[in-house]
Amino acid sequence: QVQLVESGGGLVQAGDSLRLSCAASGLTFSNYAMGWFRQAPGKEREFVAAISRSDGAARYSDSVRGRFTISRENAKSTVYLQMNSLNPEDTAVYYCAADRSSYVRSTVYYYEYWGQGTQVTVSS
Secondary structure, eight states: OOEEEEEOOEEEETTOOEEEEEEEESSOGGGOEEEEEEEOTTSOOEEEEEEOSSSOOEEEOTTTBTTEEEEEEGGGTEEEEEEOSOOGGGOEEEEEEEEOSSSOOOOGGGOOEEOOOEEEEEEO
16 A cells, blocks of 8 residues: 655745655655645645656756755655745645656656645745
């Protein structure tokens, strides 16, 4: 049984930082590209960042590039999202997801497994 468990969310002020973690189990983690997505109330789930299976290649949405950094530790089956300079527009539930692909993709459709999400709230 595959499980992705996010942690690290919370309530912060604008300009603060947070680090999200996603621990995976039940799959061969190094076989999966990993992504972070977010969903704000009343909005569709949107891509945030993704990282390749092993070489660290990453891609970001325009809205977070330069502020967020995705990384992974295959030995710990964990992917991280370091979020700096947070602003109220970053408020959302953040989800990690796994894509059994050699590509680094930004489309929800390609991701096979999803976590339950962790809430990030940024106050102004």
